[in-house]
Amino acid sequence: MAAPDPAMGEPAAYGEVYDRGYKHYEGERLGRPQALRALTRYSISRSLGIRKRWTAKIVPIILYTVAAGTVLVVIGVEAFLARVTDEVLMSYADFFGFIFVIEGIFVATIAPEMLCPDRRQDVLTLYFSRPITRLDYVLAKLTAAAILTLTLSFVPAALLWLFRNLLADAPLVALADNAGDLARIALAGGLISLYLGAIGLAISSFTGRKVIAVPVIVVGYLVTEGLVNTIAYALGENRIADWITFLSPATISNNLAYSLFPPQTGIDGIPFPWWAYAAGMALTIIIACAVMIWRYVPED
C-alpha cells in the first residue's frame, strides 16, 4: 500500500512496532540497605507462611490467636469482676509464664523455617552472590526473628497493660502511674523473646533439615529443663542450686518475670535481683549470636 502523499492533503498513516524485548534497567538501585530490608521482610513473611500452603500458616495463626485470645479473656473477666474485686485474674508475671510456652512453640516453628531451607537447598550461595555480607545475612535473620517473637510476647502483654489500666476508675491517672509497669513489660517481653529466638536460631544454624531442628529445639529445651530441675532439686536449698537455674530457660524467664513483678503474696523469695537474670539472659543471647556468626561468617 503506497504511503499517502501529504501534498494531497490525506492524513499520513501511522504504524509502529514496539520492542518488547529485554531492556536495560535504568531505574534506581538502592544497594545493600535494600537487600537487607528485602531479606528481613522475606524472612518474616516466609516464617508466617505468607505465599505458602495453608498448613504453613496454621501454627502462627493459632499461636497469635491464643495469645490475643487469652488477653481478651483475662480482660473480659476482670472487667466483669471489676465491680466486685480489684484482683487481677492473671498477673503480668503469670502472663509471661504463659507466654513463655507460646513463644517456645513459636520459635520452634519459625527459627528452623528461617534458616534451614536456605542451607539445605543451598540458596545461601545465591544470597551471598548479592550485595550483602555474610554477617548481614545473620543480622537480617536475627532482626526478622526478633520482630516476630516480640510481636508475640511484648504486644499482647502491652495490650493487657493498656486495657487493664483503661478499666481502672481513673484511666488516665492509672496509665501515668503504671507507666513503670510498661517499661518492665518491655524489658521482660523483649528479653524473653530475644532469648528464645536466639537460642532457636543458633540451634537451627547447625542443620539444613527442619525435621531435625524442630525436635532438637523442643526436646533440647525439655531435656535441659528436666536436667536442671533435677540437679537443682537434688542439690537442695543452696546457692549452687540457685546458680544452676540460670541454665534453665523456663526458670530464668520466670524468675525474671517474678522479680520484675513481685507478687503481693507469698511465693518464696527469688534468690537474685532482676538484673542478674536479665544479665544472664543477655549473655545467653550474645553467645547464641556468636554461635550463629561462627556458623555463617567464615568463608568455606
Place this chain on the structure above:
Amino acid sequence: MSTSDADGFMGQPVVEIRGLSKRFGQVVALDGLDLTLPRAAVGLLGANGAGKTTLLRILLGLTNATAGTASVLGLDTRSQGVKIREHVGYMPESDVLPTSTTAADFVGHMAEMSGLPARAARQRAADVLYQVGLDEERYRLIKGLSTGMKQRVKLAQAIVHDPGLVCLDEPTNGMDPQGRDDMLDLIKRIHRMLGISLIVSSHILEDIERVCDYVVILSEGRLMLAQPIEGVGTEHGDLLVRIDGDVDAFIHRLAGVGVYAARGASAELTARDELVIRYDGDHVYDAVRDAAADLGVALRSLRKPMQSLEDIYIGEVERPVEAGRTDGGS
C-alpha cells in the same frame, strides 16, 4: 541512589587482575595471575582444581586473595566486594533453587536482594523470566519444573538486575540436547544483543566455541592462555574432502595433475571416509572441483580444518611438570 551505572564502564576492561594468588593452607589455588579481560564473552577453561572456581569467587568478592589485586567493572574486589555484587550476576553449577516458591516470587526476591525497589523488582522478574522462555511456568512452584526450566530460572536470577558481568558455571549441566541448544542461544544473545559481559566456565569445548569470543585457560593456578577465540589455532596444511563415488579413481585423477590425496588415517582429525589432500596452493581447490566434475562424483564436503580448541587446550595443559599433579596423571 545511583541510576544505571552501565555507561560508566564502557570501554574499560571488565576485569583486571595483577599478581593474584590464593592459598588454602599448603594448597596453592592461584599462583600469581596477571590477566585483563575485555568486555567479551569469555570462556574459562581448565581441569578441576585448576583454580577456576577460586578465581570466580574472588571476582565476586566472596573470598579474599592471599596476594595481588583484582578489580571488576573498575571496583576493587577486596574493598568493594558488596558494590561489585550489585552489578554482577552468578549462575552456579550446583542446585541452588528453593523448592517451595514460585519462579516469579523467587526471581523477584533476588532482584530486590540486588538492590532493586520492590515494584521494579517484580516487573523485571516477570520480564526476564519471559525472555528466558518460561511462560505460565513462572507461576508454578520451582519443585515442579524440569531440569531445563530450573536452569533457566537460575539464569534469570543472574540477569534480573541487569548486571554488567555474568559468571556462569557449567550452564548446560544436566540438560537434554534441545535444552542445551536453547540455553547456549540464550547466553549468546545476552552477550551479543545486550552487551553484558560473560565469563563462562565449562568443560564442554563445543559450548565455549559456540558462545565465547575470548578464551582463558588455567592450569594448576597459573594462566596458560588468554586470547580471542578467532586467533586460536592456525589452519592445518591439508584439505579434507568427502565424496560419494569411486574413491580410487578420484585419487588417481588428482595424482594425474600432481595433487596428492589419500584416505584419512588419523581418527581424530578426520571424520569417517574423509580424504586428505595435500595443499600447496589454491590451485588444489580447482583440481578437486574439476576431478569431481569430470568423474561425476558427488562432492559432499570440502574443508580446511583449523586446529581445534581441544588441541590448543590439551597442548597448553600438558605443558606443566607432571610431578605433583593431583589429577591421577591426567
Place this chain on the structure above:
Amino acid sequence: MSGEPPSPPSGAAAAPVLLPGIVAGTAPTILVEGVSRWYGDIVAVSDVSFGIAPGVTALLGPNGAGKSTVLKMMAGLLRPSSGAIRIQGRPARGSVDMYRHFGLVHESETVYPFLTGREFVRFNATLQKLKNADQATDQALATVEMTAAADRRVGGYSKGMRQRIKVAGALVHDPDVLLMDEPLNGMDPAQRAQMIDLIRALGRTKTILVSSHVLAEVERFADNIIVIVNGKLAAAGDYRVIRDKIDGHDHTVRIRSDDPRRLAVTLIGHPATRSVKVESESRILAETSDARAFYRALPGLARQANVRLYEVQAGDESLQSVFAYLVER
C-alpha cells in the same frame, strides 16, 4: 520414522534391515523386543523394539521421554511391563549371574568414598569371582589411566577421576557388553578426549551403549544411534543416513567460494536447488530437495561458472540438527 521395516537406503549398498538398529549379517548383542513400561496411567515406554550390534551405539532422547527408563530396563534394574530384553541371548533381568557378562557405569552408582581406587576395583573383581583378581585390577586401572592415583581414597577424587574409577570397576571382568550413562560427566576437556578415545577403542571389540546429551561428543564416538522420543523409537542407525531419510526438511549446504553471487545464480538454474541465501561476502547457504543430485552437480556448476570452491559443508547434517528434526512433533 516409526517401527515398520524401513526401505533400504538408496544409493549406497542397500542392506536389508531386520530389526531397527541391526543390519542383516550382524548378530545383535542386545535385543529389545516389544518393550513397554508403564506406571499406572503413565506410559513411559511404548512398544519399543531394536537391536544393538557390536561397536559403539549412543542412546539419545529428551529428558523425561523414556530414554532413562529404557536404559534402566536394559541394565536389568527395572522390569519391562511387557516385552523382553536379552543380552547375548540371556534375559536382562535374569539371575545375579548376568552381571558377569556386562558392565554398568551408572550415574547414581555410589562409589564408597573410604575405599581407595584400587580397593574399589578389586572389590568388583571379587564380586565377579575372578581368579586373577589382582592382575585384572591392574589391567582395568591401566586402561582408564588411573594407576598413579589408584592408592588414594575415592573420597578425595575429583568427579572426573570418580567416573574413571567407575569405568575401571565395570571393566575389570572384561565384559563383552558395557552400558554407560553420561560417562563424561564432570570431566575436564583433556579427560573427555581420553574417555572418547577409550570408548572408541573398547568399541572395536565390545558392544558399548552410551547414553549422553552432549551430541558434539557423541558424533565422535558413536557408530550408531538409537533415539527415543515420547516413549517410542524415533530413529536407529547411522545419523547421516537417518538425516537423508527425514522428510519435510530440505538439506542445507553451506558453500564458501571466491564469487558467491555468481555461484548462486548458477545453482538456482539447477532443478535440485530450492533456494540460495547469501550469508556473507564469501558464503552462501543453499537448500536442496535432492541432496545427492545437488552434491553431484555442484562441482560441474562451479567449474562452469568459473568459481573456486573453498568450503562445502552440510548445514544441518550434524547430530544436533538431526536430533532437533527427530524431536519435532
